[in-house]
Amino acid sequence: MVGAIEPDHQRVTSTIEVRPIEVLIVGSDDDASDIRSLLDEASDEAFNVWSVDRLAAALQHICSSPTDVILLSLDLPDSEGVDTFGSMYARAAGVPIIVLTDADDVPVANAMLRGGAQDFIVRTERDASLLARSIRSAIERKRADLRIRGLTEHLEQRVLDRTGELEVANSELVVRRRELQDFIDAMSTMNAKIACDGTLLLANRIAQRASGFPIDRLIGMNFLDSQWWSFDPEVQARVRGAFASAVGGALVSYEERMLAFGKIITILLTLVPVTGDEGEVAYIVAEGRDISRRIEVEDALKAANQELEAFTYSVSHDLRAPIRQIDGFSRLLVEHCGSSLDARAQHYLSRVRESTVRMGRLVDDLLRLSQLGRQDMRPRLAALDDVLHDVIVEMQSDVGERVVEWKLAPLPKVQCDPGLVKVVFTNLLANAVKYTRTRTPAVIEVGTLTRNGRTTIFVRDNGVGFDMKYADRLFGVFQRLHRADEFEGTGVGLATVQRIIHKHGGDIWAEAEPDRGATFHFTLGPG
């Protein structure tokens, strides 16, 4: 085995020790000469031998000259025994020390080994190769020691560094968590992060208050089993279904009832699946927006609207009878006694009859408007061309002897209630006919425009138009932009039109200029 080690050893030596080994002998002149002669014998190594006889000189030497190994005698003129080694060891950091000892001092030398000496040599055992080997191994061992110590220190530093980093990261994490909690607590909706099995992972303050539980009890509860939903099995089943859809990857949002803050409220429940790195649903973010107030307002508004419609209906209904009676008796008066009335009485009577007719129209229009609100939509796919054609045929009696040039472009087939759309065209065309009364020829155009992918239908005329600053009053009930003695009308027509358009989910607006005609644009749906 020794043979196997030798070449390796040789190689290491030859690569590392390119210079002679600096040997410092600290001891008597006898020691020095003995060792010099021994080292001369070990001719395979190059040794540079220095010798001093005092500790002070030795300490000075190692500070000023490179020293690879110290051969230390313990008994020196300026130091003795264990102290000599201690002083040397303390000062010669990194330099291996081999203790020179007498045969009867071996126990002391052994203690030196434990204290950090690399080796000891008994003066009487004069063996050159042993000495050389001892020196070499002392240097190597010391070097290995130092390396290990270095590694250990490095490792300890690494551990310290890592621990520090972790502490920083930890406090960072605490800050982040705190920030996150503050952030969700600042939200005006109930918010929670929920594991796919329903476990509540995080909840904001409003959600916590809604639950009535302290936050540390709430977290870890099951969202699906919570009393938020368990007050009604139907609600719970719906929430479970919605949650399952969300876990399946769908964003779910719907109106739900919830037991929160000790009462049942209506919320808009939104469940957002959050996906992980591999596209799997990692957790669900739930949002509950209390819309009870909105629903209350909506219901109140709906009730008020219904009441208003019922009121309008019964008022206009009850108004019909007296109007018919005034109409009837004034007509009978004309028929039976007309010839015996003087001109003034005839004039008054004709005024009564005109007012009655206007009042009748007003009531009829109002009644139709109020009925629109109650009427259900009966939508189907209808050709607007057909509807328009019918309206124009019926319009001929209004046109009479006047010259009206109709410019009709093809209209699309759309999903609508054709009966109601007929009312729209009737009103718009009647207006166009009415307000072009002073024009010869009157030009009335119906067609479509496509702007930003949205198709609108327009009705354009070359009539008297109106000032756009009054446009906001155009669609109000009883709002009229022209005096009754210029153009007759009840001010209900465009309100009716707008209501029908809105019922279809569409929109209507107008463009006009005084004396330069008017154009009404509308859509019959959100598209």
Add this chain to the structure above:
Amino acid sequence: MQRFRADVVLVEDDPADAELILESLGADAMGHRVHVAPDGEDALDYVFCRAAYAGRPPADLPRLFILDINATKVGGLDVLRQLKQDRRTATIPVVMLTSSNLLRDVAAGYELGANSYVQKPVDFAQFRETVRLLGAYWLSVNEPPPAPPGEAAASGPDMPLRN
């Protein structure tokens, strides 16, 4: 107050409307006699010879009822029900003439056996024409049912004819 035979019983609580209906029917010109009942109770009393009409001969039955659904005291639909439940009056044609066009009222009218349902047009010209037509149709064109059974077979108003 008419004590004797009438061709038409008109139940109408609005006197102005009643007058216009009479005018439109041309009752005078056609020689038709009309009993105008201001409310449902008066109409039932008249036809069943009760209260103020106790002395009226029960066999003198009208040929037509014109009935406003909104009659006071006893409502139009109630009057209709009682007329149709009595053997003596069950076959007399009843025309509902009313301002209500609520589907509910129309359906109830027919369900209870009304023979016709007419909405009062708001325009007087149309109103007059409508009333004239219905008078002409029911009193001149339409073949009336055979005379009801004699008085001996008459049953009380509670006896239902229709089950």
